[in-house]
Amino acid sequence: xRIVEKVLYGFGGLLALILLFIGVCHYNPELTKMMGAELKVxxxxxxxxxxxxxxxxxxxxxxxxxAQNIHTVTESAxxxxxxxxxDARTVDDSGTEESSESKLNVPGKVAGLSGYIPVKATGTExxxxxxDEIAKELSKGxxxxxxxFDGDIYPYYAIINEKQRAIYxxxxxxxxxxxxxxxxVEDITANDLKNAFTSVVNDHPELFWVDTAYxxxxxxKGSVADITxxxxITANDLxxxxAEFEAAAKLxxxxxxxxxxxxxxxxxxxxxxxxxxxxxxxxxxNQSAYSALVYGRTVCAGYARALQYVLQQxxxxxxxxxxxxxxxxxWNIVKLSDGYYNVDSTWDDTNPNTYDYFxxxxxxxxxxxxxxxxxxxxxxxxxxxxxxxxxxxxxxxPASTTPPPTSTTTPSTNTTTNSTTTTPTTTPSGSTxxxxxxxxxxxxxxxxxxxxxxxxNYIDNIDEYFIECFDAMIDRDDSVITFDLIVTxxxxxxxxxxxxxxGDCQEGYIDRYLxxxxxxxxxxxxxxxxxxxxxxxxxxxxxxS
Numbered sequence: 001x002r003i004v005e006k007v008l009y010g011f012g013g014l015l016a017l018i019l020l021f022i023g024v025c026h027y028n029p030e031l032t033k034m035m036g037a038e039l040k041v042x043x044x045x046x047x048x049x050x051x052x053x054x055x056x057x058x059x060x061x062x063x064x065x066x067a068q069n070i071h072t073v074t075e076s077a078x079x080x081x082x083x084x085x086x087d088a089r090t091v092d093d094s095g096t097e098e099s100s101e102s103k104l105n106v107p108g109k110v111a112g113l114s115g116y117i118p119v120k121a122t123g124t125e126x127x128x129x130x131x132d133e134i135a136k137e138l139s140k141g142x143x144x145x146x147x148x149f150d151g152d153i154y155p156y157y158a159i160i161n162e163k164q165r166a167i168y169x170x171x172x173x174x175x176x177x178x179x180x181x182x183x184x185v186e187d188i189t190a191n192d193l194k195n196a197f198t199s200v201v202n203d204h205p206e207l208f209w210v211d212t213a214y215x216x217x218x219x220x221k222g223s224v225a226d227i228t229x230x231x232x233i234t235a236n237d238l239x240x241x242x243a244e245f246e247a248a249a250k251l252x253x254x255x256x257x258x259x260x261x262x263x264x265x266x267x268x269x270x271x272x273x274x275x276x277x278x279x280x281x282x283x284x285x286n287q288s289a290y291s292a293l294v295y296g297r298t299v300c301a302g303y304a305r306a307l308q309y310v311l312q313q314x315x316x317x318x319x320x321x322x323x324x325x326x327x328x329x330x331w332n333i334v335k336l337s338d339g340y341y342n343v344d345s346t347w348d349d350t351n352p353n354t355y356d357y358f359x360x361x362x363x364x365x366x367x368x369x370x371x372x373x374x375x376x377x378x379x380x381x382x383x384x385x386x387x388x389x390x391x392x393x394x395x396x397x398p399a400s401t402t403p404p405p406t407s408t409t410t411p412s413t414n415t416t417t418n419s420t421t422t423t424p425t426t427t428p429s430g431s432t433x434x435x436x437x438x439x440x441x442x443x444x445x446x447x448x449x450x451x452x453x454x455x456x457n458y459i460d461n462i463d464e465y466f467i468e469c470f471d472a473m474i475d476r477d478d479s480v481i482t483f484d485l486i487v488t489x490x491x492x493x494x495x496x497x498x499x500x501x502x503g504d505c506q507e508g509y510i511d512r513y514l515x516x517x518x519x520x521x522x523x524x525x526x527x528x529x530x531x532x533x534x535x536x537x538x539x540x541x542x543x544x545s
Contacts (some may be wrong), residue, residue, distance in 0.1 A: 053413040071215060101229045105367045106326035110347040115281055115299025116322060116330040118373075119198050120213040123190055127479070130190055131225040134183065134217070138226055141182035144169030150204070151311060152335075153320050156199035160375045166540040167196035175200070175210045178235060188224050189215070198374055202320045205305035205312075208245060208290035211236040212301075241290070248293035252276075252310050258463060260470060261516050262336050263315045263386045266343075269310050270358060273350040277303060307345050315419070319378055323371040331369065334359070339383030342369070355390035385518055400468060457534055460488045462495050466508035473513050481542040486535055493528050493536045500526065521545045 061516070096171035126134075147169045151158030157168055166186050174182055184193070193216060201212050215228040234241035241475040252272045254264040276296055283297035291298040302319050313320035317335035322328075323341075331344040342365050344357035358366075362381045371378070459465050465487065487493055499505045510522050522544055529537040 046162045059280050061492045065437060092332040101324050103367075104324070104326060104370065107368070109350055111326060113300065113346050113349075114325060114327040114329045115277055115286060116301045116304075116324070116328045116393060117212065117287055118328060119194070119201065121190065121194050121197070122213070122215045124215070125219050125220065126217045126225060128219050128221070132224065134225045138181070138183040138421055140170065140185050141179040142170065142173035143185050144171075144173030147173065152317050155317075155378055156203045156374055159374055160195050160199050164192050164196040164199070168199050170196055171200045171229070172204065172207075173448070175207050175229060177230070178209075178238065179229075180231065181226065183226050189222050190218055190224060193224050193227065195374065202322070202374065203311040205289040205320065206245075208232075208285070208288040209238060209241065209304075211288050213471075232288070234285070234290060241294075244294050246307055249306075249313060252293075253313050256314060258467070259514055261315075263389075263515060264512055265314050266311060266316060266334055266336070267358075267390070269307065269314070270345055270348070271353070272345065273303070273307055273310070274345055274353050277306070277349065279346065279349060300344075301330045303333050303346040303349070306344065307332050312433075316543045321371060321375045321378060322373055323369055323375055325369045329369070333378055333381060335379075336383060336386050338385040340379045340381040341383045341386065342381045344369070352393045354392045356392070358390060359386050359388075372498075386515070389515055408413075409440070455494065458486050458488045460492065462492070462508075465492075465496055466505070469505075469540065470513055471508040472540070473509075474516060477517070479544050480493050481540075481544065483540050485540070486531075487538060489534055490530070490536065496538070497528075500524075517544075519544050 019248040149157040211230040280297035289305035292302040
């Protein structure tokens with residue numbers, strides 16, 4: 001009787017353990033998946049045939065965890081080459097990705113102006129024996145072993161680890177060679193491949209014929225056996241497509257001719273791009289820069305990649321950023337002299353166009369944009385020197401906050417602004433007025449030696465005049481700046497006089513100076529002194545505030 005009782009107790013205990021295990025598995029499905037995977041690998045390593053465990057359906061794996069808040073990511077992350085497993089990510093105390101994204105406030109006028117599609121990785125599991133066959137049969141194509149990439153221009157290359165960089169170089173080289181199918185040069189996992197491929201397409205908008213999708217096969221143990229790139233229709237006649245792409249980009253870079261600072265060039269590219277491109281969710285190839293530059297129709301991904309490519313051609317670091325702004329979204333980070341800035345050209349392309357999302361800090365974007373995936377490792381945007389300098393077309397700015405000069409005094413027939421500078425002032429009409437004093441104070445005058453014209457010391461066109469004025473002022477921090485320039489003849493002086501009268505000189509060099517020096521206003525006084533050879537000496541006095 002006692003024996004039967006012990007058996008029943010033992011059976012009851014075993015049943016309780018089984019029920020407990022079932023309960024744990026019910027509330028922790030990940031544990032069930034892990035055990036299933038272990039049993040699967042053990043079974044395949046035994047006497048069973050490989051085909052028993054083959055999977056014929058495709059799956060997407062290797063997705064990167066999302067970021068919570070970019071503000072906590074520092075530039076040191078770029079130099080650290082993190083393994084990018086998810087553990088190295090830095091987040092703040094704001095909570096989960098879902099909670100931070102749920103707090104975003106996307107203005108109605110830009111809601112829906114998105115369209116970025118995350119990289120799609122389609123993987124198929126194959127047997128180890130099939131993977132071994134592929135390794136023997138399939139070439140690695142172009143390995144890219146001799147390639148190097150400057151982290152200042154190609155930040156994603158700097159972010160990923162060494163193994164992923166090897167795959168990055170290989171993907172880049174094979175994409176350029178139009179090799180679609182190749183074996184990896186390293187033993188990598190699906191996550192390694194995802195990081196490498198994403199980094200390539202994020203760094204290189206010029207690879208417009210490569211879709212933001214790829215395929216691969218992997219073994220039960222997780223090793224990638226092969227990589228297949230997906231090309232779009234432009235690859236059918238790539239040379240012709242490249243010529244169209246580069247010509248379209250050149251039209252924008254040409255608009256920056258004679259611009260002096262990176263900020264000047266950036267603003268012109270931004271303005272020109274959004275004036276030529278329309279948002280169109282149905283645009284073909286809309287994840288590429290080609291759609292924006294050649295077709296003139298695209299979504300946020302196309303705007304961002306086009307801005308990135310054009311600024312790269314001007315040697316201005318510009319990064320492609322992916323994240324969330326009510327929907328999946330893409331924008332840019334631009335590096336200027338004092339730091340990094342966010343730029344969302346898609347959201348600036350409204351009617352009328354605006355600068356609401358141009359050269360903004362992370363704090364400015366905190367309520368509407370959240371970075372995701374590898375973009376969380378890009379530098380924080382804390383620049384301020386070039387923020388808020390632009391005025392929206394429909395807005396009349398308060399005088400106290402307007403960076404352009406509050407007054408620009410044109411040359412006149414009665415210019416007597418400095419009693420110690422007593423040289424005659426001649427207007428284009430030829431009339432002359434002279435100050436009471438006859439002495440000339442040359443202590444405050446800087447005579448600038450200029451180039452151009454028939455004489456190497458004379459200026460012969462108005463564009464060169466703008467250049468020389470800017471150069472004479474840019475390296476000085478005085479509240480009053482004086483300098484002399486010589487122009488070839490009265491006709492050119494007449495054109496300069498009219499340029500001041502129309503306000504062209506303000507746009508030609510004064511605004512540029514104010515932006516570069518971060519000043520508020522400039523009043524410019526100009527005296528013209530005729531010379532015996534028919535040329536004119538122009539004396540300038542700029543009052544800066």
